[in-house]
Amino acid sequence: MTIxxxxxxxxxxxxxxxxxxxxxxxxxxxxxxxxxxxxxxSLNIAGMSxxxxxxxxxxxxxxxxxxxxxxxxxxxxxxxxxxxxxxKFALKAKIAGGAQMFSFSSSxxxxxxxxxxxxxxxxxxxxxxxxxxxxxxHGNSGRTIEFNLETNMLKIRTVSQGETEI
Amino acid sequence: MSSFIESLTxxxxxxxxxxxxxxxxxxxxxxxxxxxHKVDMNVPAVRVVGFDQMMDLVGxxxxxxxxxxxxxxxxxxxxxxxxxxxxEAETFVKEMTGIESxxxxxxxxxxxxxxxxxxxxNILAGAYLSALSDFIQVLLQPxxxxxxxDMAGAILAEGLMELSQVSxxxxxxxxxxxxxxxxxxxxxxxxFLLPDPDSFPKIFDRLGVSEQ
Numbered sequence: 232m233t234i235x236x237x238x239x240x241x242x243x244x245x246x247x248x249x250x251x252x253x254x255x256x257x258x259x260x261x262x263x264x265x266x267x268x269x270x271x272x273s274l275n276i277a278g279m280s281x282x283x284x285x286x287x288x289x290x291x292x293x294x295x296x297x298x299x300x301x302x303x304x305x306x307x308x309x310x311x312x313x314x315x316x317x318x319k320f321a322l323k324a325k326i327a328g329g330a331q332m333f334s335f336s337s338s339x340x341x342x343x344x345x346x347x348x349x350x351x352x353x354x355x356x357x358x359x360x361x362x363x364x365x366x367x368x369h370g371n372s373g374r375t376i377e378f379n380l381e382t383n384m385l386k387i388r389t390v391s392q393g394e395t396e397i
Numbered sequence: 398m399s400s401f402i403e404s405l406t407x408x409x410x411x412x413x414x415x416x417x418x419x420x421x422x423x424x425x426x427x428x429x430x431x432x433x434h435k436v437d438m439n440v441p442a443v444r445v446v447g448f449d450q451m452m453d454l455v456g457x458x459x460x461x462x463x464x465x466x467x468x469x470x471x472x473x474x475x476x477x478x479x480x481x482x483x484x485e486a487e488t489f490v491k492e493m494t495g496i497e498s499x500x501x502x503x504x505x506x507x508x509x510x511x512x513x514x515x516x517x518x519n520i521l522a523g524a525y526l527s528a529l530s531d532f533i534q535v536l537l538q539p540x541x542x543x544x545x546x547d548m549a550g551a552i553l554a555e556g557l558m559e560l561s562q563v564s565x566x567x568x569x570x571x572x573x574x575x576x577x578x579x580x581x582x583x584x585x586x587x588x589f590l591l592p593d594p595d596s597f598p599k600i601f602d603r604l605g606v607s608e609q
Contacts, residue, residue: 243449244458244554245565260458260550263558283554289562296565332555333466333543344558373551375459390461390547391504 239377242266245299247280247308249315252380259375261328263345265301265352265368268325268378268385269308269361271317275380278312280304282328284344285351301351309359322361325385325397326352327376329368345369365397405568410443412606413570416529417441421572421588423528424521431520432492441572448557451567455480455587458550463501465518466556468540469526473533473599475592476556477526479518483546485586486514493517501546515544525588533603556591563594 242248242258250256252275258266261281270277280298287300297303313319329349349368356363365385367374372389379386388394421438429436444454452458463486465479481489483501490499490510499510519542530537545552560567570590592600601607 244452244550245448245561260452260548260554262548262551262554264554283561284558299561299565330551332545332547332551373459373548375548388459 237379237381242279242281244281245283245296247278247298247304249276249278249311250380251276254380256378256380257376261374261376262330262332263328263348265326265328265345265348266374266376267301267305267308267352267356268376269305269312269322269356270324270378270380270383271312271321272323272383273321274317275383276312276315276317277378277380277383278308279378280308282348282352285347301348301355305352305355305359309361322359323364323383324356324361325365325378326356326363327367327374327385327387327397330370330372330374332371332373367395367397405445406606409601409606412601412604413443413568414441416532416600417443417570417572417588417590419532420525420529420570420590424524424588427520427524428517431517437575439573439575441570444569444571445566446569447566448554448561451553451557451569451589452550454569454571455549455553456482458548460549461501461546462549462552463514463544463546464549464552465515465522465542465544466552467518467522467542469537470540471537472535473537473592473596474559475590475596476559477522477539477591478553478556478587478589479521480549480587480589481514486546489517490514506546511544515542518542518544521586521588525590529590533600535599535603553589556589559593560591567591568597 238254240248240250256279258281265282267280282301283299285301287303329345331345375388377386384396386396425436425438463481469475493513572588
């Protein structure tokens with residue numbers, strides 16, 4: 232008999248990790264950033280991306296970190312899952328984050344980045360025809376999320392509302 | 398790593414350290430007057446850190462923190478945070494307002510207590526920035542400070558947005574101020590100053606330490 236331990240795989244800021252059942256993917260302290268989980272539920276494989284900014288054309292560098300932007304991280308995530316044997320028609324997504332942590336009365340567009348991140352993530356998932364099964368976005372609280380590959384449930388913890396599962 | 402961060406000289410890093418010294422020195426004096434006792438300040442650290450490492454400086458991305466955030470506008474824009482742990486914020490509130498029951502983890506939070514914390518941030522950040530502004534001879538206009546109590550990652554990442562378009566690293570000028578009263582836990586506050594990428598050349602230019 233083998234004893235299975237659920238390893239928790241941590242995803243940092245502007246980072247992306249893959250896992251298979253029975254592991255758990257976790258990213259901590261999402262504010263305006265968006266956590267994107269794409270998974271193949273019957274094969275129990277998944278990837279989680281911690282997207283920081285909506286659009287890589289915002290980058291002022293040529294050697295950009297493609298894991299930072301919605302429009303580059305999600306294609307990377309999807310393509311790697313497909314290479315690992317996931318079936319495109321079976322891919323599903325769950326997303327969380329995109330809060331507005333501060334409300335400045337300023338014209339600075341960077342302060343709306345949460346809403347723009349959510350918009351960009353949804354648009355790219357739509358382009359790949361990956362349905363969003365559940366989402367917990369916007370608001371003004373930080374979130375820590377955990378995706379359980381055995382149950383395909385996304386656990387969301389906030390400071391004020393405690394834990395929920397979607 | 399982004400080129401401007403890579404090419405920083407020792408001398409320039411020392412200059413940034415001096416900026417932290419002057420700013421938080423003035424802030425410590427203000428806090429000392431506010432609390433009516435001695436407040437110490439440690440030697441500032443200038444750190445070049447990855448985004449995840451920045452969260453680790455205050456205990457990790459999902460650690461609960463009390464933070465005052467303000468945006469600096471003007472000739473050398475940037476972001477600034479003053480960060481306290483929940484316990485430190487509670488100590489401060491008790492000392493300032495006499496509200497003994499205040500706990501940041503038990504909402505609804507007392508308006509008076511929140512107002513005291515906001516004012517603390519306002520006074521300290523104002524003192525820090527005015528000293529800095531005098532030192533580098535650059536006009537800096539702070540926004541209204543905003544108080545937030547939430548996860549460190551969620552709060553601090555907001556200050557990295559400008560920077561993250563050019564770099565995966567942040568230059569943090571980190572100073573810790575410390576008040577010494579024997580009978581209770583000290584209040585140890587972190588100041589994080591995060592100049593926008595374009596502000597560094599301006600700051601160095603004004604201080605005469607531009608690259609050769």
